[in-house]
Amino acid sequence: MxxxxxxxxxxxxxxxxxxxxxxxxxxxxxxxxxxxxxxxxxxxxxxxxxxxxxxxxxxxxxxxxxxxxxxxxxxxxxxxxxxxxxxxxxxxxxxxxxFLFDIDSFNITRGKLVNLKTLTFDKSYLNDIEVANPMAIRDGGNTYIVDKENQQAISGTYLIDMDGLLSLNDIQRLPGKKLAISFNGSTLTVDEDEVRVVGRVALVMEKC
CATH class of the missing domain: 1.10.260.40 (lambda repressor-like DNA-binding domains)
Structure with a gap:
C-alpha cells in the first residue's frame, strides 16, 4: 500500500x-x-x-x-x-x-554583610545537598554555602544575627529552648528567642 x-x-x-x-x-x-x-x-x-x-x-x-x-x-x-x-x-x-545557578556571596565585616561577586553553581548539585535558598559567605580561605530556608537551630554551623550583628557560629540545641553557641572556643548559652538564625551552613569549601 x-x-x-x-x-x-x-x-x-x-x-x-x-x-x-x-x-x-x-x-x-x-x-x-x-x-x-x-x-x-x-x-x-x-x-x-x-x-x-x-x-x-x-x-x-x-x-x-x-x-x-x-x-x-x-x-x-x-x-x-x-x-x-x-x-x-x-x-x-x-x-x-x-541550569547553572548564581549565588550571591558576601563577607562579614564588623557584623555586617558586604557584597562580593556572585558564585555560579550547578543547580543539580544544590538539589543533591538539599539547599533550597542559598547564599555564600567567604571567610578567610573558606567559602560557606548557607541555606536560608533552614532557620531552626538544632546542631551545626549557622549564620546568626545577635543584636543586629551577623556571625558564623557552631550551635547545639539544649533542653528548655536553649542554644549553646560557640564563640572563639568559649560557649555561651542563650534563650532561643535571643538569636535570629539566618540560615544553616550546608557546605564548606576550603581553599587549597
Whole structure:
C-alpha cells in the first residue's frame, strides 16, 4: 500500500504522571518543585497535567531537543529513552550548562554583610545537598554555602544575627529552648528567642 494512501490517525498518547515520571528520569529531578524549576513551569501546571492526564507536548518536545530522549518513549512509553547513547551523553552536557545557578556571596565585616561577586553553581548539585535558598559567605580561605530556608537551630554551623550583628557560629540545641553557641572556643548559652538564625551552613569549601 502506498504511504500517501495511509491515514495518519492519532497515536494513543500517554499523559499525566506517566510522562512526568519519564521527565524526572531524563532530567535528574525528584520532586514536582525541582521539575517545575528546571522546565520553568509552575507546580500547579504540573498538578493539572496529573489531574487531567494531559500530555504536555511542548514540554516533551523541549526535553527531547535538549536531551535527545526519544519522543516515542516520552509520549507512548515505547522503546528506550536513549536509543543512541553517544548522542544522549553529548546532549546531557548541553543540558547541564543550561541550569547553572548564581549565588550571591558576601563577607562579614564588623557584623555586617558586604557584597562580593556572585558564585555560579550547578543547580543539580544544590538539589543533591538539599539547599533550597542559598547564599555564600567567604571567610578567610573558606567559602560557606548557607541555606536560608533552614532557620531552626538544632546542631551545626549557622549564620546568626545577635543584636543586629551577623556571625558564623557552631550551635547545639539544649533542653528548655536553649542554644549553646560557640564563640572563639568559649560557649555561651542563650534563650532561643535571643538569636535570629539566618540560615544553616550546608557546605564548606576550603581553599587549597
Amino acid at each position: 502506498r504511504t500517501d494512501q495511509v491515514k495518519m490517525t492519532p497515536f494513543d498518547y500517554q499523559g499525566g504522571k506517566l510522562v512526568t515520571d519519564r521527565l524526572h528520569e531524563i532530567l535528574g529531578t525528584r520532586t514536582i518543585r525541582e521539575l517545575g524549576e528546571k522546565l520553568d513551569v509552575s507546580a500547579s501546571t504540573i498538578a493539572t497535567w496529573h489531574k487531567r492526564e494531559l500530555c504536555p507536548f511542548e514540554i516533551v518536545l523541549r526535553a527531547h531537543m535538549y536531551t535527545g530522549a526519544s519522543l516515542k518513549w516520552l509520549t507512548l512509553g515505547e522503546g528506550e529513552p536513549f536509543p543512541n547513547r553517544e548522542s544522549q551523553k553529548h546532549q546531557s552536557k548541553r543540558l547541564e550548562t543550561k
